[in-house]
Amino acid sequence: MLVNFSKMHGLGNDFMVIDNVTQNVFFSPEKIQQLADRNFGIGFDQLLMVEPPYDPDQDFHYRIFNADGSEVSQCGNGARCFARFVKLKGLINRNKILVSTKAGKMILYLEKDGQVTVNMGVPNFNPADIPLRANKEEKTYLILADGSTHFCGAVSMGNPHCVLEVDNTDTADVETIGPQLERHERFPEGVNVGFMQVLSPEHIRLRVFERGAGETLACGSGACAAVAIGQIQGKLGKDVRVDLPGGRLRIRWQGPGSPLKMTGPAEHVYDGTINI
Numbered sequence: 001m002l003v004n005f006s007k008m009h010g011l012g013n014d015f016m017v018i019d020n021v022t023q024n025v026f027f028s029p030e031k032i033q034q035l036a037d038r039n040f041g042i043g044f045d046q047l048l049m050v051e052p053p054y055d056p057d058q059d060f061h062y063r064i065f066n067a068d069g070s071e072v073s074q075c076g077n078g079a080r081c082f083a084r085f086v087k088l089k090g091l092i093n094r095n096k097i098l099v100s101t102k103a104g105k106m107i108l109y110l111e112k113d114g115q116v117t118v119n120m121g122v123p124n125f126n127p128a129d130i131p132l133r134a135n136k137e138e139k140t141y142l143i144l145a146d147g148s149t150h151f152c153g154a155v156s157m158g159n160p161h162c163v164l165e166v167d168n169t170d171t172a173d174v175e176t177i178g179p180q181l182e183r184h185e186r187f188p189e190g191v192n193v194g195f196m197q198v199l200s201p202e203h204i205r206l207r208v209f210e211r212g213a214g215e216t217l218a219c220g221s222g223a224c225a226a227v228a229i230g231q232i233q234g235k236l237g238k239d240v241r242v243d244l245p246g247g248r249l250r251i252r253w254q255g256p257g258s259p260l261k262m263t264g265p266a267e268h269v270y271d272g273t274i275n276i
């Protein structure tokens with residue numbers, strides 16, 4: 001069977017994107033791992049499957065799979081690439097796109113300058129919804145891992161995130177702490193781990209060790225999580241520039257109860273066909 005796909009990226013967080021509106025593709029978790037392999041496959045952090053809407057009031061549904069084959073419910077950079085993809089492929093001709101994921105509904109806007117703005121919904125700090133094992137909601141949790149104590153904020157952006165503040169992202173021990181917290185027992189469904197350096201209330205640097213994919217060049221939902229957590233901890237303002245290894249995002253959040261907006265680029269790299 002021949003499968004058409006596009007390779008895309010958002011700030012170097014890269015995706016294999018499949019139009020499952022006009023095709024009928026199913027991949028097992030093992031097949032996804034094989035395709036995600038950077039030596040033996042196409043190579044990507046996440047696979048995005050664009051599907052017809054599940055709800056009549058939506059334009060599309062889209063599914064997200066990590067490189068390890070696990071299906072997840074949110075991907076910020078993927079959402080921007082999804083919006084570019086459906087326009088590029090002529091699946092829609094509007095600049096406002098309504099889409100559902102496992103996490104719920106989102107609204108995306110294709111801007112005139114080529115950037116994409118995503119309304120990521122309301123950040124959810126309730127531990128049970130993240131999910132995080134905790135007696136009550138806190139701005140900072142103390143988590144013990146391998147004899148070390150980590151202070152981190154936690155939030156669901158539709159997917160679970162914890163964020164640690166560091167002095168310098170260049171020297172942060174992402175390779176050790178990332179995997180320790182990713183599968184920590186306090187996070188029963190795993191967690192994406194952000195390392196945030198606050199330069200000013202309007203400017204942070206961020207590295208993210210992603211659940212199911214390892215450290216990526218950028219994590220959109222991770223950037224949203226860092227700004228939401230930094231703001232409730234009193235460190236950040238309402239309009240923040242986030243510098244990730246792969247480039248820059250703009251995150252705007254008016255505070256608890258309001259939806260958060262992310263703006264950034266989405267690039268198409270090439271189209272391909274594989275025989276599976």
Ligand SMILES: N[C@@H](CCC[C@H](N)C(=O)O)C(=O)O
Pocket residue numbers: 013045046066072073074075076077078159160192210211212213216218219220221222
């Ligand atoms: N790269 C993404 C997040 C992808 C999913 C994540 N690894 C998870 O398991 O929740 C982004 O840009 O948000």
